[in-house]
Amino acid sequence: MSNAKYDICIVGSGAGAGPIIYELSKAGFKVLVLEKGPWLKTKDFTKDEMTATRRDAYTPHLKDERHVVEKKDSKGKWYAQSTEDTGSDLWNGSCVGGSSNFMSAYFHRLKPKDFRLKSEYGPIEGANIVDWPITYDELEPYYTKVEEIIGVSGKVLPHKNLEPRSTPDYPYPPLKTNIVADWFVEGGKKEGFNIVPAARGIISEPKDKRQPCYHSNYCGSFGCSSDAKASSRAALINIALDTGNCEIRPDSKVFKLENDSTGNISKVWYYDFNDMKQSVEADIFVVACQAIETARLLLMSKSDEFPNGIGNNNGQVGKNLIFAGGGAGSGSIRFDQLSTEDRAKFDAPLTFVNQTLLDFYEIDNAPELGERLKGGTIDFLIEHANPMPKAFRSKYKGNTLLYGSALKENLKDYFTEQKRVRYEIFCDWLPTDNCNVSLDETVKDKWNDPVGKVKLGYHEHDLIVGNYLAEQAEKVMKNVGAIDINRSINGNPPTNLIAGGCRFGNDPETTVLDKNCKAHEVNNLYVTDGSFMPTGGSVPHTFTIYANSFRVADKLIERLRMTSDLESIG
């Protein structure tokens, strides 16, 4: 019998970890969670821009922990810079629940064709497109599970790219929206577009100890004070704790997975609150540190059996990192164009729009781009309500830096005479050889461990699709009266939407994980954050990360039950 104290040890506590923590604790297994960040509780979250976005108190200090980012300059030459020097970082949320505490929670399912991108649309030169080793049908029950357990609100309306569902609708009714939501629907109709409600990982009715969304005004980037937002902490970990089977160790930064001579992991090593090295044993280990840090941890875990990092004898760990492709645009609706009544409704502190255009998830009516190609999702939104980003928009007129009375006039006009509406585009970030994670040879973190080096290359095809979708979005923006429309579709990745790096697949030579997200080369190592995704679909990833993690949880329970049955017979 194993003398390990824990059945399962999970590294990280965000979206990829939550379903494993929840399901395994509920199934009666002893679960240990090692989370690098502090344990912030619901009562610790306020709508403080200083904490959340100005001084970034939810993410590590760059002098302590950083990355090296490799990018191409305008002449096409690669150069590398430490994020400590550039100040732009790749951290998203370091605390119990991870970035899922701070997400906006736009929840879109992948479509069946996303699972067989290569077979459906063929290869693209320079892109490492593959089919997934599972089908939509295999994941569908788990999307449904996420909708019920984590809580997804919305309304299913038919549209030409609607994915098959086993339930007719979302379990939670749609959230209240700003009047501009109706204008977007109408604006779409004028173009013959079918704009439909977008689902959110936010509950609109009470669930267990969680309260519904009370429209707090600041959502994305801020923690939720009613637990309405489907963070892994509020929706899953808090319930797992009630079982008595789950232990959370915050402030525990894992730096090595140690293997025995059979190649199985025997223990993990971490730095505790006082930076002392500690280790812990378990039967099974799950890593879910968000794609970049997951790859880094595996690469850092070197041994005689795995000289290039654990699970990396085939050299695939860190390869094919992806982001959500696409971009965004925005335009202003000026209040003087509106009736008094519409103005009051539009200007109310109700920021949700929750409308989406999925007609172009597949593009088959743009011969200039080809006969049929994969498109993407267009979400319509209002700009975030917190004031600092709005102020930044008022800082310049053209290229002129404003100050004095001119600045004050511009601020007053921006805040009180208009509101900016936005669109966000999600298309595939095609996996390429130029987007990956490795270890930097020279830059170290505060524990003297090598930091992750992230190469940020993109495929030009992403921009072609992104711009096509932006053109469609802008037609609708114009129809709702938006002026001064700008567009930002480029190769800069959205650093909050990260996946890939430990692809799953059936071929142990070309993938890191098998179809159940177990490392091909290590019998007791699983990876359940977005790292497993070989392609990301044309949606933000978290709904799929959650669903897949529930799927893997079932496999783990099956495996652990089988082991304990065998042990009891033996």
Add this chain to the structure above:
Amino acid sequence: MIDDKEIAPDLLDSISTWQVNRRKLLKAGLLAGAMTQINLFTSCSTELKSNNDVLNAQQSLVLETTLNVLFPDDGNGPSADDINAFGYFIWAIQDDLNRKQEANTFIIDGLDWVNKKAIQLKQTNFYSIPANHRTAFIDEMVKTKYGKKWVSAMVTLLFEALLLDPLYGGNKEEKGWKWLNHTPGFPRPTEELRYEVLMKKQLKIKQ
């Protein structure tokens, strides 16, 4: 490097605390306990302007003067003084939990720089340039790369003073929010949940 003593106005000369090189203090982290000093930053701007632990007398005068050029009392909403921008700046630039320490140093260096330029070009301290000529002087400064970067950094901090929660010393009596019809998010931060408290948790500093 400008010698403080040489150019400090006579009136200020006698106040010995102002002779201290505050940046050394800053770097030594002696002001880490911002929490204990917060009343100072929020309460009385006038007192702060004449005596604070962060800037010397001359820098204080340059800061005050610059803020009122960048965010004047022009009848359109609150002025820098109305929102206690000075108090906010003093808090912000002594905050050694800020990930971007160099931004704080840059603000202070810029105060010295702008005054040095005033002496070079106008043969007087920046704050002694007649009020109706100060904007034109800043216009000139902004034409330089350094000046544009510095004024831009000043405006960013001014935005914070105008729009962040009054808890941090600016946005006095919510004047910034009221002027811009802004509805804050709820719940608002409290003294117990100030950013420093959360940041120390992130940085694993015992508190």
